[in-house]
Amino acid sequence: MILPCSLSSPFPGRKVVASFSAGPMTSDGGLLILREANKVFNITDRLAECFTDHRSKSRTAYPVKTLVSQRVMALALGCEDINDPQRMRHDLALAVACDGPDVDGRKRRREQDRGPALASPSTLNRLELGDPETASGPRYKRIVANHGAIDDLMVDLFLERHREPPEQIILAIDVTNDTIPGHQEGRFCHGYYRAYCYLALSITCGNHILRRRRRPSSVHAATGAVEELAPVVARIRKAWPGTRIIVGGGSACSTDEIMSWCAAEGIYYVPRLERPIEKTLARSRRRCKVGYMVSALPDVHELEPQAACGGQGGMAAGRIAWGDLTVRTVLRSSGSCGETGPEGEV
Helix, strand or coil, X not given: CEEECCCCCCCCCCCCEEECCCCCCCCCCCHHHHHHHHHHHCHHHHHHCCEEECCCHHHCCCCHHHHXXXXXXXXXXXXXXXXXXXXXXXXXXXXXXXXXXXXXXXXXXXXXXXXXXXXXXXXXXXXXXXXXXXXXXXXXXXXXXXXXXXXXXXXXXHHHCCCCXXXXXXXXXXXXXXXXCCCCCCCCEECCCXXXXXXXXXXXXXXXXXXXXXXXXXXXXXXXXXXXXXXXHXXXXXXXXXXXXXXXXXXXXXXXXXXXXXXXXXXXXXXXXXXXXXXXXXXXXXHHHHHXXXXXXXXXXXXXXXHCCCCCCCEEEEEEEEECCEEEEEEEEEEECCEEEEXXXX
């Protein structure tokens, strides 16, 4: 059907026509670029290998590989809700990106199922609800995820991006708030963020996500951080035994438990100083500044270790120097009381 349009054309002698006879169309052309990138890194195929499918192949329309690809590509488009596939399962670009066996949905066995090229929300939801103990029994929920294999895959993808082991890597551990729009499971109002949210724990290295856990916001930010950090460090050390690992965290994750574990494992930890320590450093900086202005000579102020020590695995502030238009604060990490590690400049 062609409709006349009253808009004037910027090109002389040409008409502007609106037509609705182009057939199925899509606005998600960027999925084809993601498809090519996925072929290079082979992410969805390797992720699909982390699932065990107990379904009968003769009665299965969508293999696990297609289901995983559909879920990952939808997340890349910003459609994280499980009800979004009800609309997107008709998208031809998404079907091509997932390399499904039936791109246009015309090869389905039953005529009533023909049309949609991809799985429905109820089918995709079984990827998350499978139980290893009962997957081989009931009719539904027969797809089981190996969460340990998925965690190892995240680290392996990071390791494979380096041709040679680096001399040093910095792992960042921190939390972020994921706002909850509705009455979802684990809903809790966080006092700091002043919203109902999840408190996700993330371990990253640069732009690479090594581990991420979604947790209710009713727990402390550092809860379970050591349990999540330990396997990541162990897998990196197994592949790169000579690489020095530095762990940095926000003030919420700069707990004595984490720093004590890092000290015991021989890992350097760079915390974000809490307010009492920051006040101590601010007072010392003011003293150094006044001494420099009076004598015109660089002034150095030594700090007592107790001023910044957070426990057995805490920090001991070293010295602050003011002079020559340079403000320098040096902190010494303390693995245990009386034992001083290398100095690090802040």
